[in-house]
Amino acid sequence: VSPSDLGFLIADIINDLALLPLQYLWLFGKDSPYVGSRWDGERFALAFPNMEHLRICGYYFTFEDLKFIAMHMPRLGQLSARVQLNAEWPSKDKLSSLMPIPSPSQLYFHLQLEISHIIQGVETVIDTGDRLPEEVERLALGLHILWPKGVINTVLEGLYKASEHHAMGADPHLRKRLPDDLPADEDIQDRARPPGKTLLAFNELSAEPTFHSSSYHCIMVRVFRIPELLSLVCEQARRSDLVRLLTTSRLFFNCAVPVVWRVLPESAPMILMRLLPGADIYLENHLDAALVESMQPLDGQSLTRFNFYAPHIKQVARHQRNRQADVIWDGLLRLVDTRPILPQLKVLKFSLSMSRFITQGPIGYISAHLCPTLVEIDLTRKADADMGPQNLCDLVSTIALQCPRIRSLKLNNIVLFDLPFNTDGMASSLIRLHDLRVLGLGPIALDPKVMIALGALPRLEALIFYDTYYIPKLEGPLKPNNSLPGSFPSLRHFGIKTGFYPERVTRVWHLSALVRGLTSVSVCIASPMTHAELCGFVRVICQCSPLITAFSLDCNGPSRYLRLLVADTIDDLALLPLRYLWLWTKDIEFPYVSSRWDGERFALAFPKMKHLRIRGFYLTFNDIKFIAMHMPQLRQLSVKVQLNGEWPSKDDLSSLVLIPSPSQLYFRLQFASSHIEGIETVIDTGDRLPEAIERIALVLHALWPKGVICEPQRQLDEDGKPSYTSQINTALRALYEASGSNAMGVNPHPRKRVPKWFGWV
Structure with a gap:
């Protein structure tokens, strides 16, 4: 920052600095490309034989200066300097006649050239030809000769490959080894x-x-x-x-x-194992159970790196379907005997299999991961991993004791009740979870004592039942005369995956305290059900939970096809103030099932609909027309479309009287497979938009003039052709531009607005 140029690398200063056992030296002076001629490069290099890190700004080094540094600083691992690329730098021919003494070290070189003369000139040459410019080639050859064991710099990679030398293995992250008291890079560069x-x-x-x-x-x-x-x-x-x-x-x-360490993938044990000394031995023999058994805990010094990064890990997954990862986890838990092994963990996702229970119960399997900071636990199992009810009670008790702040506890599909059990312990454990917001349980949740405990949880917002099998001894709480006054004060979402008889599903809704305040319901029907039973089930839900604004019904599981959109069901759903509706039924090859429903009746039933998703029905042009006309608040639509003769051509469209929607739409559009193949065939045989896509784009533009965008179904195909939805978006963009509208500004990621628990089962 001095107003005048200070030549600080003069002989006296070099001699004084030589009295110090310097290993790290950073010097910064005012930039001047010719100040290097004022110093003695060899005297400087000889003065610091132990130098490991050298950074100098304000001086431009010549080839001779770098030659002396390579010769007299054998330990130098990092160099940051500006280089004067002048006539002193030898050409390729002259270099062979020189005999410099090469450095025995590898070098991390932060290299800078004079910007005004050198870099612009070099970049100009690079831009005008494929070969390396002469200046860069000279520079690279010189550095390669001086540091033959390796210099990190992009222009040198080709030279080391040509010499069949692995010298590019110089550590690109050497700056981690700097002393902690050195100034930060950003401060140095700003001052310089x-x-x-x-x-x-x-x-x-x-x-x-x-x-x-x-x-x-x-x-x-x-x-x-x-x-x-x-x-x-x-x-x-x-x-x-x-x-x-x-x-x-x-x-x-x-x-x-x-941020980097917050969430670890399923390869987490391999990542964590590499923080320990001797990691290669453990990872090369990752399936050697005998080696795992022989492992002993490491001392504190060996765990330095592990202990530094472990507190940053907030989410981890452990699944037994990955045997390699599971064995490495076992070894890691033996080497690191600190419990909990990840002290700041917040989210734990894991699965169980029957093989684990042979030698270890569920508590022993997850206990090393339990800690007071956990707020979410998500446990699933394989089909052969049923645990007894007492094991489940003990597991919940352990979680309640060690994870008092737990907010989400999903114990999915892990209990089959074929033995008598006492639920007092389960109820007393659950009632201690005052912060619990989300709970997923099996049939034990329907026990009277457990139901009372759940009803007393002040913050419980979402309750999910998994695989609730038909068990007579659990019928008590499902009787209509069972009331729980004042219970479930915060419950708003109820999800159920049914694996029992239909009447049992219906009777759940007779628990008025459980269902009266619900605003979101997700149901997955996994067992056979008749059409009449389905209609009766939907009617009970609509009558007992009148505040529902989000409803998801998945009937894709039963072997027979169930018609969801019949008149009676539409009338029942119309009683609810629905804004989000997702309906799934089994897809059939015959796509004309939509003729069995009244599209206008359906659209009129839901004037406040914002998000509509339907599977198992193919909508026609008239169905889409009614949706645009009668659902003015619709923002997202996901349906399959039947592209038949009803869709008007460009000439026919001008004669139709359409009532356009006042909203913008994000459209997840799908066609029958035959339609998609036909469209893509047309795309492949010509450059212009195919007639079918043009018809679709014209209709969508007419129905949603304020904006509609189709969600891309996939990326470019193998031949580089865009998908049919991309073609539709291209046509829509042209139509909006022609009309002078900026309507293509539809939010391309609107699904974030869906309630966070919608569709859970």
């Missing part, structure tokens, strides 16, 4: 840059400003100095990008590490 000199450059041929790479770097340096902004950047960036940028600066590292 002359104020106002590199932010903005003007193109001589235009009055418009243009940014060089150094400009972006300066801007990012300033952003990276603000922790709040840096944290926002880290939250939005891809994790793979964050991993590559971890060594940018200490501040960036501190902000990025929690």
